[in-house]
Amino acid sequence: MNRFLEEVREMPCALRRLADYYAGEGHRNLQRFAEIADGCGEIIFAGMGSSESAPLAILPGLSAAGVKGAHGGSIGIRIADAGEWLHYGTAAAPSALAVLVSQSGESFETRALAERGFVSSYVAITNNEHSSLAARANLTLPLCAGDEASVSNKTYANTLAVLYLLSAVLRRKPIEAALEELRSTADRLHALDECAVEAAAQSMAQTEALAFVGRGPAYAAARQCALTFIEGAKMLCAAFSGGAFRHGPVEALGPRLGLVVLAPSGKTQRLVERLASDAAASQARVVCVSDGLPSAIPGVMALCLPPALNEELFPIAVSGLQNLLLYHLCLARGLEPGVLIHCEKITACE
Structure with missing residues (x-):
């Protein structure tokens, strides 16, 4: 079996392993995070690539709920590109807590933030507890994803899962309920029609470029798709929020563009589906990914979770499907899925 596909098949097991860890030995780490976060004035999530995109999944919920510290004061939440912060930012305020995300724990820019004093204290989210990032951290939250050698899959899904738990902590929700939700999501991760996924990949293989669109938490998935599809399928790809796509990129609609819209059940589902309908009417090749029963849209291929x-x-639930879609797209384009040619698994230099 191809190594990438093998890792994708392991995703449900890796997610359950993470849930088991944080239900047991790792539960005290979540309690420690709550204690550290209670005394800060701002939380900054920083990373590169997948590790920067993943926190976008929890930002809408945290913003809507409003995060309060132990004394009732508001805690600001923001996300930073570690490389831009490193060269164009300034040191975080002493009251700020950085959450530095790096699947390897060795990403150059993220590691440099800690080594060069941009953060006075930080929590590390990493798959390598013995990494440089973990060594300096006030607290390390392991991903428990196991070995991963190809394009990010298990580590990305488990990063989303750790962030989901942190969101529950910050919103003072029961951790046990969040862990059970992660287990239920793991059980559903590959409950999909793989023949339909392969057919969608065959359609996308006939295009010259791909655009991925999502709103709210699904925007994190759109960003991850754009990154991994350009890595794996060697195609020009970009991610947009639903609104941003209409502000210019809509002009690229036509048979040479593949459009993947992520339309989870929620308050913007109909808006995203309307975009899919408009794009199909403009002869673009459109795939709509939704959970539950999708709307029947003429000219749009539907993939259901x-x-x-x-x-x-939703970004965790769709992570298995998006990787299978990438796998079949690589095959349709005559490429070995998951193989990196011009970059390394760990980006250790700028």
């Missing part, structure tokens, strides 16, 4: 438990879980 089991219903997500909530919109914030």
Whole structure:
């Protein structure tokens, strides 16, 4: 079996392993995070690539709920590109807590933030507890994803899962309920029609470029798709929010563009589906990914997931499908899935 596909098949097991860890030995780490976060004035999530995109999945929920510290003061939440912060930012305020995300724990820019004093204290989210990033951290939250050698799959899904748990902590929701939601999501991760996924990939292989569109938490998935599809399928790809796509990129609609819209059940589902309909009417090749029963849209290929438990879980729920779609697209383009040619698994230099 291809190594990438093998890792994708392991995703449900890796997600359950993470849930088991944080239900047991790792539960005290979540309690420690709550204690650290309670005393800060701002939380900054920083990373590169997948590790920068993943926190976008929890940002809408945190922003809507409003995060309060132990004394009732508001805690600001923001996301930073570690490389831009490193060269164009300034040191975080002493009251700020950085959450530095790096699947390897060795990403150059993220590691440099800690080594060069941009953050006085930080929490590390990493798959390598013995990494440089973990060594300096006040607290390390492991991903428990196991070995991964190809384009990001298990580590990305488990990064989303750790962030989902942190969101529950910050919103003072029961951790046990969040862990059970992760287990339920793991059970549904590959409950999909793979023949339909392969057919969608065959259609996308006939295009010259791909655009991925999502709103709210699904925008994180759109960003991840654009990154991994350009890595794996060697195609020009870009991610947009639903609104941003209409502000210019809509002009590229036509048979040479493939458009993948992510339309989870939620308050913007109909808006995203309307975009899919308009794009299909302009002769673009359109795939609509939704949970539950999708709307029947002429000219649009529908890919269905089991219903997500909530919109914030959709990026995890769709992570298996998006990787299978990438796998079949690579095959349709005559490429070995998951193989990197011009970059390394760990980006250790700028």
